[in-house]
Amino acid sequence: MDTINHTNFPALLLDSLQQHRQNNAFCIEDTYFTYQQLADKVAAIRQSLQRINDIYIGLVANNDLATYAAILAIWMEGKCYVPLHPLQPIARCVNIIEQVGIKVVLDSGTDTRYHNQYVIHTGESLPSASNLHTIQEFNSRTPAYILFTSGSTGMPKGVPVSYGNVSAFIQSVEALGIHHRADDRCLQMFDLTFDLSVGCYLLPLLAGACVYTMRLGCIKWEESFRLLDEYALTITFMVPSVIHYLKPYLQEIEAPQLRYSLFAGEALTTDDTLPWQQAVPQAEIWNVYGPTENTIYCTGYRLPQQQVKQHNNIISIGQTMKWSDTMIVDEARQPVNEGTIGELCLSGEQLTPGYWQDNEKNQAAFFNHEGRRWYLTGDLCMADRDGDIMYLGRKDSQVKIQGYRIELSEIESVTRRFYNRQTAVVAVVTGQQGRETISMAIEREDDHSCLELEAYLKTYLPSYMIPSKIVFMPTFPQNMSNKIDRKRIKELIK
Numbered sequence: 001m002d003t004i005n006h007t008n009f010p011a012l013l014l015d016s017l018q019q020h021r022q023n024n025a026f027c028i029e030d031t032y033f034t035y036q037q038l039a040d041k042v043a044a045i046r047q048s049l050q051r052i053n054d055i056y057i058g059l060v061a062n063n064d065l066a067t068y069a070a071i072l073a074i075w076m077e078g079k080c081y082v083p084l085h086p087l088q089p090i091a092r093c094v095n096i097i098e099q100v101g102i103k104v105v106l107d108s109g110t111d112t113r114y115h116n117q118y119v120i121h122t123g124e125s126l127p128s129a130s131n132l133h134t135i136q137e138f139n140s141r142t143p144a145y146i147l148f149t150s151g152s153t154g155m156p157k158g159v160p161v162s163y164g165n166v167s168a169f170i171q172s173v174e175a176l177g178i179h180h181r182a183d184d185r186c187l188q189m190f191d192l193t194f195d196l197s198v199g200c201y202l203l204p205l206l207a208g209a210c211v212y213t214m215r216l217g218c219i220k221w222e223e224s225f226r227l228l229d230e231y232a233l234t235i236t237f238m239v240p241s242v243i244h245y246l247k248p249y250l251q252e253i254e255a256p257q258l259r260y261s262l263f264a265g266e267a268l269t270t271d272d273t274l275p276w277q278q279a280v281p282q283a284e285i286w287n288v289y290g291p292t293e294n295t296i297y298c299t300g301y302r303l304p305q306q307q308v309k310q311h312n313n314i315i316s317i318g319q320t321m322k323w324s325d326t327m328i329v330d331e332a333r334q335p336v337n338e339g340t341i342g343e344l345c346l347s348g349e350q351l352t353p354g355y356w357q358d359n360e361k362n363q364a365a366f367f368n369h370e371g372r373r374w375y376l377t378g379d380l381c382m383a384d385r386d387g388d389i390m391y392l393g394r395k396d397s398q399v400k401i402q403g404y405r406i407e408l409s410e411i412e413s414v415t416r417r418f419y420n421r422q423t424a425v426v427a428v429v430t431g432q433q434g435r436e437t438i439s440m441a442i443e444r445e446d447d448h449s450c451l452e453l454e455a456y457l458k459t460y461l462p463s464y465m466i467p468s469k470i471v472f473m474p475t476f477p478q479n480m481s482n483k484i485d486r487k488r489i490k491e492l493i494k
Contacts, residue, residue, distance in 0.1 A: 020208035078136030140164030158356030168349035
């Protein structure tokens with residue numbers, strides 16, 4: 001791999017604020033804010049931060065101009081933001097604060113929940129600041145943000161992402177051929193505690209484009225449809241569940257201006273995507289992939305008009321982006337051949353330095369191969385002869401029952417086919433170790449189709465793959481990242 005020449009993106013953001021002063025930077029709850037307004041807020045928050053020696057700054061992740069301005073201010077001062085979700089339990093947020101040792105919190109809300117920290121109230125009128133042109137020296141190794149994801153122990157685990165990681169991501173997207181323009185109108189549907197949000201606000205702001213955000217706690221698919229329709233968005237980035245819920249309304253969508261439509265966060269199915277492709281035929285549709293540990297996304301597949309690559313109804317995640325490397329390995333962590341299923345591993349300039357103060361987790365998740373550091377994603381994949389990666393599901397979704405290795409995605413695919421690909425399906429493993437069975441949840445009202453479905457499954461699947469239990473749910477639960485909450489579904493099935 002070539003040696004990277006890092007992009008000083010905080011300096012580029014400052015340039016964009018100065019160059020696009022009259023442009024709209026954000027549309028938040030149907031109110032526009034210009035780059036001039038954003039720049040003024042950034043300058044005021046920077047002036048407050050210059051009195052602070054701490055590197056790690058807590059940020060209450062509200063949906064307002066002050067919060068986004070705070071991110072830019074933190075970066076321009078060479079510091080690191082740690083988002084704290086305003087709707088999550090305070091005990092969880094305090095745990096995050098304690099893990100990082102945060103002493104300073106930026107909060108745009110009228111009432112803060114943080115009484116043991118020094119709070120800068122960014123929603124208030126801060127002292128006006130003269131234009132601050134000096135940017136702290138760019139250090140690629142300094143964390144730019146730390147996101148906390150769910151941990152298996154019940155304690156949130158921190159993923160630091162460095163300035164160098166973000167810089168590599170920016171260059172990788174550019175090399176992919178996805179280019180933002182100053183006249184673009186871009187969707188930002190993700191909470192700021194979710195890493196996909198970074199790509200949704202950072203790339204448009206670097207280009208002088210306008211970012212359209214969603215209020216916290218809204219119904220994401222409804223708001224996506226409204227913003228796309230009312231504001232003629234040109235770039236959207238959504239989780240696949242959004243188009244699943246939009247399918248009944250696709251005939252109402254008229255979006256000839258849509259240039260790019262990106263998806264990530266969970267498996268993208270052909271059942272949902274091909275109707276979407278027909279609804280927005282002028283848009284480039286991309287399926288991108290990447291865990292938080294490898295900075296937003298690191299592989300990409302641009303869907304062709306015909307012969308879309310898929311496996312068990314799941315669309316390919318494509319090929320590796322510029323500053324990442326991929327490798328598919330067996331149980332011994334050795335590379336497998338083309339067409340062989342294994343665990344996807346990631347390396348390169350976008351890879352996190354490691355989990356925050358968690359040596360045990362780092363030893364389990366990272367390994368060295370031929371002098372390079374790799375991350376075990378836990379995702380099962382295989383590569384075809386063109387080098388495109390097929391996503392098969394999580395490693396723990398490929399299970400052994402009665403001695404047979406089973407891909408749960410195959411069961412889900414056949415079930416969706418029975419319902420004419422109009423229904424979401426989740427298969428899970430339930431029961432005690434040694435007595436595991438397959439259960440299945442179907443997102444629809446109970447229409448007494450169970451016996452017909454079982455007969456259909458027996459036509460296409462061997463007996464050991466037939467679910468022992470089938471339940472119907474009017475709506476699948478979703479987690480904070482707007483993905484189908486498989487863990488919760490498993491709990492409900494029990």
